[in-house]
Amino acid sequence: MTKGSRTPTTGMKRSPITLRPMKMAVQWGKVILQPCNTTLQRRKIVLQPRKTVRQPVKVNGRRICMRCNFCDANAQYRDPHTRRYICLAHSHLQVIARDNGNGTEPLAVRPAASADRDQIAELALYFWGETEVECFGREYDVRHLPAFVACDDGQVIGLASYVVEGDALNLVMLNVLPGYQGRGAGQTLIAAVEQAARACGLSRIVVATSNDDLPALYLYQRCDFRLTNLAAGRLAEHHGGEEPGFAGISVRDEIRLEKQL
Numbered sequence: 001m002t003k004g005s006r007t008p009t010t011g012m013k014r015s016p017i018t019l020r021p022m023k024m025a026v027q028w029g030k031v032i033l034q035p036c037n038t039t040l041q042r043r044k045i046v047l048q049p050r051k052t053v054r055q056p057v058k059v060n061g062r063r064i065c066m067r068c069n070f071c072d073a074n075a076q077y078r079d080p081h082t083r084r085y086i087c088l089a090h091s092h093l094q095v096i097a098r099d100n101g102n103g104t105e106p107l108a109v110r111p112a113a114s115a116d117r118d119q120i121a122e123l124a125l126y127f128w129g130e131t132e133v134e135c136f137g138r139e140y141d142v143r144h145l146p147a148f149v150a151c152d153d154g155q156v157i158g159l160a161s162y163v164v165e166g167d168a169l170n171l172v173m174l175n176v177l178p179g180y181q182g183r184g185a186g187q188t189l190i191a192a193v194e195q196a197a198r199a200c201g202l203s204r205i206v207v208a209t210s211n212d213d214l215p216a217l218y219l220y221q222r223c224d225f226r227l228t229n230l231a232a233g234r235l236a237e238h239h240g241g242e243e244p245g246f247a248g249i250s251v252r253d254e255i256r257l258e259k260q261l
């Protein structure tokens with residue numbers, strides 16, 4: 001899904017590597033590599049805000065509207081340590097040692113029903129500003145696509161919309177509200193989509209994301225997707241210029257990934 005998104009799990013054995021501190025400043029944020037006193041297999045990426053300005057605000061008392069703690073933009077992520085909500089511009093990456101999770105209950109995922117349509121539209125509007133998404137050169141309206149939803153107390157808090165094109169399941173949109181991220185909903189939604197693809201006898205799942213969306217690139221590769229194609233400059237062309245994305249990285253290119261089933 002392209003608007004406007006390493007840790008090896010199995011396989012190769014690597015020898016321990018000591019990381020030395022490095023800093024790389026970018027326009028709005030920064031990437032920090034920190035020594036984690038462990039092996040590469042145990043590193044993971046954590047998203048954190050750059051500095052504290054104010055507390056999170058809910059708009060109209062509804063959980064779907066989460067403002068960044070540092071500006072008025074919609075939050076895209078939540079800092080897992082400070083629990084602060086952060087927008088694209090106020091996010092940056094940090095590499096840390098993998099721990100054993102945050103101990104929260106996994107979120108339930110189920111196929112979307114027609115009664116979920118309004119909440120699906122709200123989620124799409126919250127993250128992307130519209131319900132129509134361009135994906136692999138075609139426009140889709142997620143209100144009319146099959147989907148899986150992750151729910152908390154009856155509220156849709158995560159969404160994976162898809163469409164079948166030939167022998168592939170095309171993952172059109174994947175979102176989890178910031179307050180629910182890091183609890184496995186993203187991976188569970190992908191697993192549900194994969195199960196649907198297998199049940200339909202499809203041979204692969206394809207997804208497109210943007211060059212700046214490092215959290216999504218991380219997630220897909222953690223789920224065994226492989227990079228297949230780079231459409232250089234496609235998104236800048238689509239948007240009529242480069243826009244700031246995650247951590248202020250310019251949104252330029254569409255990156256396509258695929259998982260063979």
Ligand SMILES: CC(C)(COP(=O)(O)OP(=O)(O)OC[C@H]1O[C@@H](n2cnc3c(N)ncnc32)[C@H](O)[C@@H]1OP(=O)(O)O)[C@@H](O)C(=O)NCCC(=O)NCCS
Pocket residue numbers: 001005007044045046047076077078079080127174175176177180181182183184185186187188208209210213215216218219222
């Ligand atoms: C990408 C996205 C769907 C992931 O959803 P999620 O529910 O957090 O996913 P999971 O809980 O399954 O976590 C996936 C991985 O990301 C990590 N992660 C999630 N949120 C994190 C955070 N705030 N900081 C650090 N790591 C985080 C998880 O720890 C996990 O990694 P691990 O398996 O190595 O532990 C969600 O961040 C999102 O909606 N982002 C904004 C919209 C977007 O970019 N969508 C994708 C467009 S292609």
